[in-house]
Amino acid sequence: MVRGTRFIVCLCAVLGLVGCSSHVPEVELEVHTCAPMPEGGRASAAYFVFNHQAYVFAGRDKDGVLQNDLWRYSPSTNSWEHLGATPLTPRVNPTACVHDDAVYLGLGFNGIYDDKSSYKRDWWQYIPATNEWTRLADYPNGNTDCATAFSGTGELYVGYGFSDRYARDFFRYSIAENRWDSIDVGVGSFGYPSRSFGGTGCTCNGRHFMGTGYYKHSLDWWAELLPEGKWAARASVPGQARTIAASAASEQYVYLCGGMHMGGVNTTGAVLQDILRYDPEANQWHYIAVMPEGLINHVCFAIDGKVYWGLGENDNWKVRDKFYYIEE
Numbered sequence: 439m440v441r442g443t444r445f446i447v448c449l450c451a452v453l454g455l456v457g458c459s460s461h462v463p464e465v466e467l468e469v470h471t472c473a474p475m476p477e478g479g480r481a482s483a484a485y486f487v488f489n490h491q492a493y494v495f496a497g498r499d500k501d502g503v504l505q506n507d508l509w510r511y512s513p514s515t516n517s518w519e520h521l522g523a524t525p526l527t528p529r530v531n532p533t534a535c536v537h538d539d540a541v542y543l544g545l546g547f548n549g550i551y552d553d554k555s556s557y558k559r560d561w562w563q564y565i566p567a568t569n570e571w572t573r574l575a576d577y578p579n580g581n582t583d584c585a586t587a588f589s590g591t592g593e594l595y596v597g598y599g600f601s602d603r604y605a606r607d608f609f610r611y612s613i614a615e616n617r618w619d620s621i622d623v624g625v626g627s628f629g630y631p632s633r634s635f636g637g638t639g640c641t642c643n644g645r646h647f648m649g650t651g652y653y654k655h656s657l658d659w660w661a662e663l664l665p666e667g668k669w670a671a672r673a674s675v676p677g678q679a680r681t682i683a684a685s686a687a688s689e690q691y692v693y694l695c696g697g698m699h700m701g702g703v704n705t706t707g708a709v710l711q712d713i714l715r716y717d718p719e720a721n722q723w724h725y726i727a728v729m730p731e732g733l734i735n736h737v738c739f740a741i742d743g744k745v746y747w748g749l750g751e752n753d754n755w756k757v758r759d760k761f762y763y764i765e766e
Contacts, residue, residue: 467727472746472761473516475509479759481751482530485737486541488566490514492739492746495524495543496532500757504528504549511761513741525571529558535587535594537613540565542574542594545582557582557601561611578618581605584682586639588646588663595646595663597623604633604653610667621667636681642692642718647672652681656700660716673721680710684738686745688766692716693745696733709734709753713745713764727764 475494483497492511498504506528508521526532532546544561557580563572577596585599590610597608608623634657639648649660649672656679661669675694683697695713709732715724729747736750736758748761 464724464726467764467766469727469730470763470765472511472748472763473518474759474761475511475749476518476520476759479749479757480505480509481735481749481757483737483749484532484534484543484546485739486534486536486543487739487741488536488541490741492737492741493534493541493566494737494749495534496526496529496546497749498530498735498757500759504530511746513744513746513763521569524564525573526560526562527558531584532558533582533585533587533596533599535589535596537589537594539567542587542589542611542613545577545585545596545599547583554580554601557599575611575616575618578609578620579607581607584636586637586648588639588641590646595621595667598634598637598648598651600635604635606633608667623663623667623669634681636683636697638683638685638694638697640685640687640692642687643689645718647685647687647692647716647718650675650680650683650694650697652700655679656681656698662718672718673716673723675714676723677712677714677725678708678710682734683710684733684736684747684750686738686740686747688740688743688745690717691766692718693738693740695738695747696729696736696750698734708732713747730760730762731758733758 478500480497484495494509506526507523510519529546529548534543541564546558548556550556559577561574580601581599583600588595594611609618610621634651634653637651646663651657658675658679660672678699680697685694697710700707711729711732713727715726733750738747744763744765746763
C-alpha cells in the first residue's frame with residue numbers, strides 16, 4: 439500500500455501538475471472531518487487496521503525526512519497516539535498487512551537512488567497486543583518499493599514492487615515455515631496485470647483485488663487474485679486512469695480514492711479527488727464522493743462502516759495532516 443518515489447517525483451518535476459480532476463458522484467456521500475495527524479502529517483507511509491484502530495507506519499514527514507515510527511488513530515475517541523520508533527530503518531513506501539493477531543510489514547525504499555540496497559528487503563512480524571517485533575526471512579528480491587500485500591489462509595501474497603525496473607513478480611509467504619516461494623500468477627490474454635509502479639489493492643470479504651499504477655502511462659486495470667494464485671480480469675477503473683492512489687475495503691465494497699493521472703511522458707498530470715466504490719458481486723464501479731482536495735501518497739482504510747482517508751500530498755507536493763471519513 440502506497441507512495442512517492444524517484445520515478446514519480448522526477449516525472450512531475452519536469453512536467454508539473456495541472457490542478458485536480460474528479461467526476462460528479464452518482465450518489466454523493468457527506469464528507470466528515472476528523473482530527474488531523476499531529477506533527478504535520480505523513481506521506482508515502484504504510485497503513486493497516488487492527489482491532490478497530492488504524493496504524494500509520496514510516497513515510498516522509500512535512501520536512502521531507504524519512505521516518506521509522508508508528509502512529510495509531512482511534513475512531514472511538516477521534517485521536518492520534520504516537521507509539522514511538524520501531525526496529526526498522528526509516529523508509530517510504532513500505533508494505534503492511536494483517537493476519538490473525540499479527541501484522542507483517544517491511545520492504546520500501548530509503549531514498550538513496552544510486553544504491554540497489556536502498557530497496558529494503560527486511561520483513562517483520564509485529565504483535566500489537568505486546569508490542570513485540572520479530573525479523574523474518576528477507577523478501578526474495580529488491581523489487582520492494584510500493585509493493586502490495588494480501589493475507590490468505592496461513593500465508594501472505596506480496597508483489598508488484600519497484601526497484602530499477604517495473605515488475606510484476608509475486609511471492610507467497612508461508613507464515614508457519616517463514617519461507618517465500620515465487621508463484622506464477624498468470625497474465626492471460628487480457629494483458630494485465632501489467633508491469634507497473636504505484637498500484638493499490640486490498641481484501642474484501644476474503645477476495646483479493648488490485649489494480650491501477652503506471653507503466654508508460656497511468657493504468658486502469660483491475661483484477662482479482664483467485665485462490666489458486668492466478669489473476670482474473672475485472673471491470674476496469676472508470677474515468678481517468680491513475681497511479682499512487684489508495685484503497686480500502688469494507689465487508690461488501692472496495693473503495694478507491696485519489697491518485698494521479700499521467701497520460702504519458704510527454705503529457706501533464708492531474709491529481710484526482712474522486713472516491714469510487716467497487717461492488718465485487720456485481721463487478722461494477724460507482725462514483726460516491728469528492729475529497730476536499732486531490733491527494734497522492736495518502737492512506738485509506740475502512741473501520742466499522744466508515745471509510746477514512748487523508749495524509750499524503752496535494753498537487754503542490756505539500757505533505758498533509760488532514761483526515762476525513764464518509765459513511766455508507
